[in-house]
Amino acid sequence: MNQGVAITGMGLISAIGNNVADNFASLISGTIGISKISRIKTVHEHEIMVGEVPLTNGELEKLLGLPADSHSRTPLLGIMAAKEALAQAEIQDISEYRTGLISGTTVGGMDKSEQYFYDFYERDLHWNHINSLHAGDSTQKIADAIGLTKSFVTTISTACSSAANAIMLGARMIKSGELDRVIVGGSDSLSKFTINGFKTLMILSDTYNTPFDEHRKGLNLGEAAAFLILESDAIVSKENKKVLAYVKGYGNANDAYHQTASSENGDGAVMAMEKALKVAGITPSKVDYINAHGTATPNNDLSEGRALLRVFNENVPEFSSTKPFTGHTLAVAAGVEAVYSVLSIQNNVIYPNLNFKTPMTEFNLVPETQLKNKEIKTVLSNSFGFGGNCSTLIFTKEA
Amino acid sequence: MSSDLKQELKEKIIEQLNLEDVTAAEIADNDPLFGDGLGLDSIDALELIVMLDKDYGIKLADPKEGRKIFESIDTMAAYIRASKA
Amino acid sequence: MKLEVYINSIGSVSVQKTFDDSGFLDEVVDYEGTSVKAVDPTYRDYIPPAAARRMAKGLKMSAVSSHNALKEAGLDNVDAIIVGTGLGCLGESEKFVRDLLDNDEQYLTPTRFIQSSHNTVAGSIALDMGCKGYNFTYVHSNISFESSLWDAKLQLENNEAENILVGAVDELVEHHVTTHQFIDHIKKEPVSREQVLRSGTKGIVFGEGSHFFVLSNQKQDTTYSRLIAMGIYNTLKKEEVSDTILVFLHTNGLTLEDLDGVILGINGDVDFDTIYQDLANGIFQTIPQFVYKHLSGEYDTASGFGFWMANKIFKTGKVPEVIRWNDIKVSQPKRLLLYNQYRGKNHSLVVLEKC
Numbered sequence: 074m075n076q077g078v079a080i081t082g083m084g085l086i087s088a089i090g091n092n093v094a095d096n097f098a099s100l101i102s103g104t105i106g107i108s109k110i111s112r113i114k115t116v117h118e119h120e121i122m123v124g125e126v127p128l129t130n131g132e133l134e135k136l137l138g139l140p141a142d143s144h145s146r147t148p149l150l151g152i153m154a155a156k157e158a159l160a161q162a163e164i165q166d167i168s169e170y171r172t173g174l175i176s177g178t179t180v181g182g183m184d185k186s187e188q189y190f191y192d193f194y195e196r197d198l199h200w201n202h203i204n205s206l207h208a209g210d211s212t213q214k215i216a217d218a219i220g221l222t223k224s225f226v227t228t229i230s231t232a233c234s235s236a237a238n239a240i241m242l243g244a245r246m247i248k249s250g251e252l253d254r255v256i257v258g259g260s261d262s263l264s265k266f267t268i269n270g271f272k273t274l275m276i277l278s279d280t281y282n283t284p285f286d287e288h289r290k291g292l293n294l295g296e297a298a299a300f301l302i303l304e305s306d307a308i309v310s311k312e313n314k315k316v317l318a319y320v321k322g323y324g325n326a327n328d329a330y331h332q333t334a335s336s337e338n339g340d341g342a343v344m345a346m347e348k349a350l351k352v353a354g355i356t357p358s359k360v361d362y363i364n365a366h367g368t369a370t371p372n373n374d375l376s377e378g379r380a381l382l383r384v385f386n387e388n389v390p391e392f393s394s395t396k397p398f399t400g401h402t403l404a405v406a407a408g409v410e411a412v413y414s415v416l417s418i419q420n421n422v423i424y425p426n427l428n429f430k431t432p433m434t435e436f437n438l439v440p441e442t443q444l445k446n447k448e449i450k451t452v453l454s455n456s457f458g459f460g461g462n463c464s465t466l467i468f469t470k471e472a
Numbered sequence: 473m474s475s476d477l478k479q480e481l482k483e484k485i486i487e488q489l490n491l492e493d494v495t496a497a498e499i500a501d502n503d504p505l506f507g508d509g510l511g512l513d514s515i516d517a518l519e520l521i522v523m524l525d526k527d528y529g530i531k532l533a534d535p536k537e538g539r540k541i542f543e544s545i546d547t548m549a550a551y552i553r554a555s556k557a
Numbered sequence: 558m559k560l561e562v563y564i565n566s567i568g569s570v571s572v573q574k575t576f577d578d579s580g581f582l583d584e585v586v587d588y589e590g591t592s593v594k595a596v597d598p599t600y601r602d603y604i605p606p607a608a609a610r611r612m613a614k615g616l617k618m619s620a621v622s623s624h625n626a627l628k629e630a631g632l633d634n635v636d637a638i639i640v641g642t643g644l645g646c647l648g649e650s651e652k653f654v655r656d657l658l659d660n661d662e663q664y665l666t667p668t669r670f671i672q673s674s675h676n677t678v679a680g681s682i683a684l685d686m687g688c689k690g691y692n693f694t695y696v697h698s699n700i701s702f703e704s705s706l707w708d709a710k711l712q713l714e715n716n717e718a719e720n721i722l723v724g725a726v727d728e729l730v731e732h733h734v735t736t737h738q739f740i741d742h743i744k745k746e747p748v749s750r751e752q753v754l755r756s757g758t759k760g761i762v763f764g765e766g767s768h769f770f771v772l773s774n775q776k777q778d779t780t781y782s783r784l785i786a787m788g789i790y791n792t793l794k795k796e797e798v799s800d801t802i803l804v805f806l807h808t809n810g811l812t813l814e815d816l817d818g819v820i821l822g823i824n825g826d827v828d829f830d831t832i833y834q835d836l837a838n839g840i841f842q843t844i845p846q847f848v849y850k851h852l853s854g855e856y857d858t859a860s861g862f863g864f865w866m867a868n869k870i871f872k873t874g875k876v877p878e879v880i881r882w883n884d885i886k887v888s889q890p891k892r893l894l895l896y897n898q899y900r901g902k903n904h905s906l907v908v909l910e911k912c
Contacts, residue, residue, distance in 0.1 A: 197739070275521070344689060
């Protein structure tokens with residue numbers, strides 16, 4: 074009944090690596106990707122820290138064999154990750170099965186739209202970017218780059234839980250037999266729009282983010298793209314595929330409390346975790362590691378911490394937030410952390426919650442601060458977004 | 473009588489927060505702006521922080537500071553006067 | 558055993574006076590232009606002033622259309638809210654970018670940024686009614702609404718939810734219109750409602766609207782129709798469209814003869830309407846053909862207007878003259894196919910059956 078959906082490939086590009094292997098190496102060696110902002114010119118450059126992908130658009134286009142200035146950054150990052158995932162799953166013919174692509178993004182092509190907002194009126198040099206503000210345009214460009222035609226291709230935007238919801242929909246479509254294979258995840262690039270938006274909410278830290286710490290000052294924005302390949306059991310057995318891990322549980326709920334903030338007691342988060350555990354058919358005690366949302370805003374970490382205590386009845390397993398490594402990569406945070414969850418299962422390792430010093434006064438929750446080896450069979454990963462959107466995914470070693 | 477600054481604050485608040493159905497005369501100097509009074513919320517508080525910066529050159533680094541300052545028109549006016557002194 | 562999926566109620570704010578559910582396109586709103594705005598209901602009748610003060614146009618339209626859909630279905634709450642939108646509350650995003658550029662990133666306010674989140678409509682509706690259930694927003698151009706429908710269908714068939722509020726919303730914004738005129742996606746010359754679909758010029762007339770529906774796996778007195786089948790294809794070559802539709806029908810146990818009408822997304826763009834024309838003169842030649850984008854304007858979720866219209870046809874048993882595309886008459890159609898594409902991409906097929 075509670076059969077998981079097989080993951081057969083992964084791709085990831087973030088501030089701590091251009092591929093999955095480099096990301097894992099950084100996680101293990103404690104190499105962070107947070108720095109002063111360099112790629113975007115902003116008046117806030119001295120007041121914020123970010124997790125930037127080091128490659129420029131030009132370098133990405135060169136790597137991908139695309140014409141210069143043909144794409145906004147979101148699809149460029151997305152194509153990198155999607156291609157890596159397809160390669161790992163050893164998929165040569167993308168149209169061999171009923172294949173879908175579901176991507177999460179918040180900004181789409183906003184980086185180009187804001188750059189050329191007035192320029193569009195002056196000259197026709199950058200008119201190729203006029204229609205790229207559409208979130209769906211970035212997904213279609215990823216589909217084009219991997220040769221996916223005549224297929225179910227869609228985009229989800231539920232703020233910072235988008236990629237979790239993309240993975241959830243993909244798993245549901247495989248389970249219902251609507252698709253045989255689906256590429257799920259997300260892509261989001263940094264933009265002035267996002268930086269200034271979060272700035273108005275006064276939740277950006279001027280230094281390294283410190284999840285679950287009493288003195289946390291807010292989040293660091295990041296950018297990334299991450300995709301997973303999900304395949305039906307029929308394909309897995311027919312092609313004798315190597316399965317990396319399974320999407321075992323998923324749940325989405327709405328906090329219905331505030332437009333941007335989470336409720337005091339994390340009602341939505343509790344419901345999302347409980348739904349995911351129910352879909353997975355497991356009790357909380359089976360969870361070996363929690364990859365927390367842990368953005369390091371005062372509000373999130375308090376709300377999420379309380380929700381963890383409610384779901385796990387004071388027996389919260391080892392948990393950590395990996396956002397001190399990557400920053401908060403918004404729509405794709407759950408995609409990045411899905412890859413990290415699978416790597417945790419494959420390598421039996423728990424990542425450190427860097428920068429943590431002082432437990433919060435409201436409760437006695439202390440994240441793992443050191444790299445730890447432990448047999449990991451089940452990982453729970455949380456992602457919460459604006460609009461009260463709360464999502465939980467559960468990944469397992471066994472189906 | 474409301475001082476000029478207080479009258480100005482009321483008008484600015486109505487404009488900034490788009491309080492179409494409220495007039496300046498309806499806001500008493502010591503009315504609570506949040507909760508039971510004018511019914512403003514945490515997003516309004518952020519809007520008021522921008523107003524302080526833009527119109528009075530006062531920058532707040534921590535949104536929590538706003539809670540005391542924005543208690544009422546009286547407290548806002550007192551804070552602005554003290555900052556300018 | 559998969560459960561049936563019913564459309565139990567409708568709500569719409571559009572370029573036509575659809576917020577008033579008493580008639581069915583009895584008085585048609587005419588226009589002459591390159592873009593056309595929604596007919597505003599009296600928002601104060603639906604939204605308390607304290608709430609309205611921070612609401613973008615898309616939110617306001619959706620407050621009305623979702624309210625009407627819930628009311629007709631007799632519901633205070635639902636198990637899930639799923640909204641499709643091409644660009645969300647784009648007006649707020651545009652103002653935020655303009656402020657950002659004009660003021661050198663100073664004195665920006667949070668409200669515009671918050672409303673720029675694509676999921677602000679779905680989130681706000683959930684907040685208003687205290688709906689803690691599943692809450693998704695699809696943002697994939699002109700299949701945003703169809704993605705939402707598909708998601709709802711999956712949940713209802715598998716009994717993961719009983720009542721789902723499904724919506725479609727997009728708003729009209731000046732910067733978007735002007736820039737898309739530069740690239741011929743929107744018409745440069747004004748055109749009238751009567752002429753637009755046969756204008757013979759590049760681009761479309763841009764519109765806006767919000768359409769909400771309660772989908773359920775329980776039939777009730779208010780039920781309009783049953784959602785039988787759906788298909789979504791990101792790209793199709795022009796010559797693949799007919800075959801794809803035939804295969805889709807066959808896969809779902811249907812033939813062309815089972816259709817009492819087709820609702821086509823013809824929008825007056827001379828470069829891409831040929832895809833519809835090939836069907837109208839080809840596999841759909843003997844089937845009554847209906848159109849709607851001269852009434853709604855074109856936008857990412859205009860197909861929500863088509864979905865609204867199909868359901869009104871079923872409920873009233875009428876086919877207004879203004880929506881007829883060919884001369885084949887039909888009364889009381891029982892089964893309709895909706896086919897839509899935009900600029901040759903994101904093709905969608907939806908089959909509805911009268912209840």
